Amino acid sequence: MRRTIATVSLSGTLPEKLEAIAAARFDGIELFENDFVNYRGSAAQVRAMVADLGLTIDLYQPFRDFEGMPEAQFQRSLDRAERKFDLMQELDVSMVLCCSNTSPLTIDDPELAAAQLHELASRAASRNLRIGFEALAWGRKTNLYGQAWDIVRRADHPHLGLILDSFHTLSLKDDPTGIADIPGHKIFFLQMADAPLLSMDVLQWARHYRSFPGQGQFDMANFLEQVLLAGYTGPLSLEIFNDVFRETPNRRIAVDAMRSLLYLESQVRGSLEAPSAQDSKPDPTKYAEQRERVLQRIELYSPPPLPDIAGLSYIEFAADEASAEAFGKLLQRLGFRRAGKHRSKAVVLYRQGEINLIVNAQPNSFARARFETHGLSVCALAVRTADPERAVGRATAMHSKRYDGPVGPSEQHVPAIVSPGGSLVSFVSSDLGPNGLYEADFVLDDAPEGTAPGAGLEQIDHVALGLAVDQLDTWILFSRAVLGLEPGESLELADPFGLVRSRGLANADRSMRLVLNVSPGQRTRTARTVAAGGGVTFHHIALNCNDIFDTVARMRTNGVRFVPISENYYDDLLTRVDLDQDLLTRMRSAGVLFDRSQAGDYFHIYTESIDDGLFFEVVQRVNAYDGYGATNAPARMASQAQGTA
Structure with a gap:
């Protein structure tokens, strides 16, 4: 499919936007009117600039408040349209978006709207131009695609067709399955926009909170599938109004945009190719025929499959000699043994x-460069997977950059990619087993001296990242499209100096979990740590055990210091949760926090942070608890703000 994007989706001047769009390998653009009007150059110059970058202008937009108007206003609008047509011909663009009327003067008369759009299409036809009619979610009389299609059908003009926008349909919870029954040749253009589920005025929602497919909570794949089943063969475009995107460097947003379309196409291709896709259709035979026609007619993107992640193999920290020694001593107090060099x-x-x-x-290494920028920090996460090269192939197909570090004699080659924050995600072959990589790359210690005994830690439970606000959507899309993780609910947590938004992502068997944290303010601990770390930092690492009270006792004996929790927390806990008094006494004595869901319980405790940054969390999951103890985050953040003891 041809992939396009509206210029309104990116930050910068028009030339800067076009360069970013071309660099991300889009085929064309929707030229948003304000971008042209505010550009100090002629239409001919814009046309040449677009062509020089290997792009085309596939749509000019928008043309507002046209259909269903009283005669006087209608005639003035025809004059406006003729001036638009002049400009479109100078720009070499053949289609204009006409959005449904929002004027209080609009007359609720589909026949009148159809007649006026027929006249507009006739004038466009005389110049070989086309009109695409779109139902705005906040249109005064027409806000559903079915209403817009009824008007287009009544108008019955070959140069008038429908423009569909996923946001306008899904934000109103309108059922998109009826789209499949619209003749494909009458769908002139398709715009895709995802969004988080919010309870707010739809106009404000649309103008400030749209996101790329895969970053929000709409069922984008089903919407696109219905459009393709109708027989649509035109461009797949993005029209995103988002305040954060308007402030973010446009090269990164353009890469996110392309990644989102590739991911969306791959999802729909998988749905169309899966035999079970017919099961939920009211007419399986008809659907099977439509599906086959789509696969024959449209070349949907087909990247390598998502990796079958089987957990984290290791976490790598960047350090210098002094910090490596001090950090090693902390790890030993946590019960880790120095296993090899x-x-x-x-x-x-x-x-x-x-x-x-x-x-x-290691001097002059990727890790040392990261240490010099971020201080002691995580520089790589390594995941276990059956086919590392296929995993890297998937990542590069989704516009991630491959990284291959130096490999010594007899050492294992571990392919990696660069994550959106600049750290690495490495892929370790599951065939190596638990020790193969370390036996090859390390001289393992048989009987290390001076190390603390184990503290009962078993596995890496999850890794939490502190992100700049403009990185959250990027990481959600990266985690889904590249790693195959799926997001959970979005939470807002109270920090003493503001709010922190938190969202967990995990694979199906929960062998890999990430938690993404952002703060829109500047004074929260998350925001300060992120600012110090350059936009993305590994906030904390959660380690799982089977008996948290025993583990914490061992660590305290070793000299580990934990974030103290207010006595008031435990008094309040008893009013919220039905707990055994002896268990509450143990938690209070140990400083352990508690959360409960219908599926199970969660015990956890936080260590002091290192240099006011990275810290560890010790956790114990009971039964099928699937959260992250978010309800206790305010207690931890308030205690950290008051200082540890």
Whole structure:
């Protein structure tokens, strides 16, 4: 399919937007009127600039408040249209978007609207131009695609067709399945926009909170599937109004935009190719025929499959010599043993249970460069997967950059990609088992001296990232399209100095979990840490155990310091949750926090942070608890703000 994007979706001047769009390998653009009007150049110059970048202008928009108007206003609108047509011909664009009327003068008369649009289409036809009619979600008389299609059908003009926009349909909870019955040749253009589910005025929602497919909560794949089943063969476009995107460097947003379309196409292709896709259709035979026609007619993107992630193999930290030594001592107090030294680099392995933590202090390395920017921090997450090269192939197909580090003799090659924050995601072959990689790359210690005994930690439960606000949607899309993680609900948490938004993502078997945290304010701990870390930082790492009280006791004996929790928290907890008094006494004594869901319980505790940044969380999940103890985050953040003891 041809992939296009509206210029309103990006920040910058018109030339800057066009360069970013071309760099992301789009085929064309929707030229938003304000971008042209405010550009200090002629239509001919814009036309040449677009062509020089290998793009086309597929749509000019918008033309407002036209149909269903009293005669005097209608005649004036025809004059307006003729001036638009002059400009379109100078720009070499053959279609204009006419959105449904929002004027209080609009007359509720579909026949009148159809007659006026017929006249507009006739004038456009004399210049070989086309009119696309779109139902705005806040249109005064026409706000549903079915109403717009009824008017287009009544008008019955070959140069008048329908423009569909997923936001306008899905924001009103309108059923898109009827789209499949519209003749495909009468759908002139398709705009895709996702969004978070919000309870607010639809106009404000539309103008400030749209997002790219895969970043929001609409069923974008089903919407696109219905349009393709109708027989649509035109461009697949993005029209996104988003305040954060307007403030973010447009090259990164353009890459997100292209990644979102590739991901969406791959989802729809998978749905159309799956035999079970027919099961939910009212007429399976008809659907099967439509599906086959789509697959024959449209070349939907087909990247390598999503990786079958089987958990985290290791977490790698960037350090220098001094911080590596100090951090190593902290890990030993947490019960990790110094398990070995890398064969060719200044890299040390620490192990406990199934957890592998690597501390990299190698000069002139990727890790050292990250340390110099971020201080002691995570520089790589390594995931286990059956086919690392296929996983990297999927990532690069979804516009991630491959990274191959230096490999010494007899060492394992571990392919990696660069994440949106600049850290690495490495892919370790499951065939290596729990020790194959470390036996190849490290000189393992048989009987390490001076190490603390284990503290009962078993696995990496989740990794939490602190993000700049403009990174949240990027990470959600990256996690879904590249790693195959799916997001949970979005939560707002109270920090003493503002709000923190938090969202968890996980794979199906929960062997890999990420938690994304952002703060729109500047004074929260998350915001300050992110600012110090350059936009993306690994907020904390949660490690799982089977008996949190025993684990915490061992760690305290080793000298580990935890974030103290207010006595008031435990008094209040008893009023909210039905707890055994002895258990509450143990939690109070240990400083352990508690959460309960219908599926199970969650015990957790936080260590002091390192240099006011990275810290660890010790967790114990009981039964099928699937959250992250978010209800307790305010207690932790308030305590951190008051200082630890």
